[in-house]
Amino acid sequence: MRKSTIWLISGAMLLIAALLLIFYNLREDRQGAEYSEQIVQQLKKTLPEPESNDFPEFPTEDLFSRYETPTEPLFRTEDGEFLAIINIPDLGIELPVQSEWSYPALKISPCRYKGSILTGDLILAAHNYQSHFGRIQELNTGAEILLTDGNGEVHHYEVVQTEIIPGQDVEAMEFGSAENWDLTLFTCTLSGQSRVTVRAVEKTI
Secondary structure, three states: OOHHHHHHHHHHHHHHHHHHHHHHHHHHHHHHHHHHHHHHHHHHHHOOOOOOOOOOOOOOOOHHHHHOOOOOOOEEEOOEEEEEEEEEHHHOEEEEEEOOOOHHHHOOOOEEEEOOOOOOOEEEEOOOOOOOOOOHHHOOOOOEEEEEEOOOOEEEEEEEEEEEEEOOOHHHHHHOOOOOOOEEEEEEOOOOOEEEEEEEEEEOO
């Protein structure tokens, strides 16, 4: 067999492998989007009804109990525990955020990597699916990010910075150039060697 024929066959095989990889990634993206949409609808059904505007009755419980450290409100469903629903209007995405992260969980939806809404140091990770965090590098300074927690409270954040961080630089991911980020979103680049990282601060509405 001539070398030219061998090169032709090898090239064709590489092309087929590349196409199969693309189709696999597209299928994973679509499945993640479909599952996330189903979960969001389930979580919305569990949100508490809006409070009445009527004047509340004087509480009869021990007043000191109201000053205990608040616990983090979670969505609890048959599919697990979810921290919040994230909405990024500029990207047109609305996704459930799982309370704990794992590699299998990331295929479904964004996950909490570290921190909390309550302590203002929340870090969320997601795959670079187009339906997940694959487009967060498009967010400009001032873009809005909304998190709805298990109590139905909506937390408003404003993007202040986007950066690329080496994949193994954990300290830079957690702190960056300052320690005053209330919310961080990150996902891997297409090469998988770096992380696209979006920093945001909570706004008072």
